[in-house]
Amino acid sequence: MHIPEGMLPAGQAAAWYAPAAAFVAGGIVQVKRRLARAAEYKAMLGLMAAFVFVVSLMPVPVPGIGTVSHPCGTPLAAILLGPFAAVLVGAVALLMQALFFAHGGITTWGANILSMAVAGSFAGYGTYVLARRLGLGLGAAAGLAGFLGDLATYGVTSLQLALGLHGDQSIPVVWATAFVSFLPTQVPLAIAEGLFTAGVLVFIARQREDILKGVELAP
Numbered sequence: 001m002h003i004p005e006g007m008l009p010a011g012q013a014a015a016w017y018a019p020a021a022a023f024v025a026g027g028i029v030q031v032k033r034r035l036a037r038a039a040e041y042k043a044m045l046g047l048m049a050a051f052v053f054v055v056s057l058m059p060v061p062v063p064g065i066g067t068v069s070h071p072c073g074t075p076l077a078a079i080l081l082g083p084f085a086a087v088l089v090g091a092v093a094l095l096m097q098a099l100f101f102a103h104g105g106i107t108t109w110g111a112n113i114l115s116m117a118v119a120g121s122f123a124g125y126g127t128y129v130l131a132r133r134l135g136l137g138l139g140a141a142a143g144l145a146g147f148l149g150d151l152a153t154y155g156v157t158s159l160q161l162a163l164g165l166h167g168d169q170s171i172p173v174v175w176a177t178a179f180v181s182f183l184p185t186q187v188p189l190a191i192a193e194g195l196f197t198a199g200v201l202v203f204i205a206r207q208r209e210d211i212l213k214g215v216e217l218a219p
Contacts, residue, residue, distance in 0.1 A: 002094070002103050002112055002116075003104065003105070003112055003115075003157065004104065005098075006105065007108060007165075008107070008108055008160065008164040008165075010107070012163060013107045013108055013110065014107075014110075016113075019114060020110040020111075020117075023084065023087045023114075023117070024091050027091070028088060031081075031085045034085065045081060048081055048086070051073050052073035052090055053092075053096060055073040056073055056090075056093060056116065057097055057103060058070050060189070069189055070189065071150065071189050071192065071193045072090075072149065072153050073120075074086050074117055074149060074153070075120055075121065075124025075128070075145045075148075076124070076146060076200060076201075077089050078122070078149070079125060079128050079142065079201065080211070083121045083122050086117065087118050087121050090116055090117025090118075091109075091117050094112050094116065094117065114160070115153050115160060116153050119149075120149045120150065120152060123153075124145040125145070127144055127145040128142060128144075131145070138198075138205055139198040140198070142200075142201035144194065146190075146198065147190045147191060147193065150189065150194070151187075151190050154179060155179060157182075158175050
C-alpha cells in the first residue's frame with residue numbers, strides 16, 4: 001500500500017481526494033459524538049492513532065509493483081473506535097508518514113486514505129459485526145476482521161494502480177496482476193494482523209469488558 005508520490009496520473013490522484021474527504025468528515029462527526037458520550041474515548045483515540053501510525057510504518061517491498069506491503073491496524077481501530085473514526089485516525093497517520101518519512105505522498109494521500117483507512121476500516125468492522133451476529137466467538141470474529149480488512153486494503157490499492165497504470169491492457173488483468181503480486185508478502189502479514197487483532201480483543205474482553213460494550217452497534 002502507500003502509493004508513492006507521482007505514481008498515479010495527476011487527474012486520478014486528485015479525484016481520489018473527494019471520496020476520501022467525505023469519509024474523513026464522517027470521522028470528525030463520529031469522534032465528536034463519541035467524545036460527548038464518554039470522555040475516556042479520548043485516550044482510546046490517541047492510543048489507536050499511535051498504533052496505526054507505527055504498525056503501518058513497517059514496509060515490506062513488493063517486487064514488480066513499485067510499492068510496499070505492511071500491516072494496516074485499521075480493522076482493530078475500527079472495532080474499538082468506530083469505522084468512521086478509524087478512517088480519521090488512518091488519514092492522520094498517512095499524512096504524518098508522507099510528510100516526515102516520505103512513505104506515501106501528498107498527491108496520493110486521497111488514494112491511500114481510500115485504500116488503507118476506508119477499505120481497511122469498513123471491511124474489518126463489517127466482517128467483525130457480521131461474524132459476531134452469525135455466532136462466531138470474539139476471537140474468531142476479530143481475527144477474521146483483521147485478516148480480511150488487511151487484504152481489502154490491497155484489493156483497493158491494486159484497483160487504484162490498475163485504473164492509473166493499465167495503459168493498453170485491460171483493467172481487470174492489471175488489477176489481478178497487481179493483487180497477486182502483493183499476496184506473497186501480504187498474506188503472511190494479513191494472518192499476523194488477524195492473530196494480533198484477535199489477541200487484543202480477547203485481552204480487552206478479559207481485562208476491561210466495559211470498553212467493548214455496545215461496540216458492534218456503534219454508529
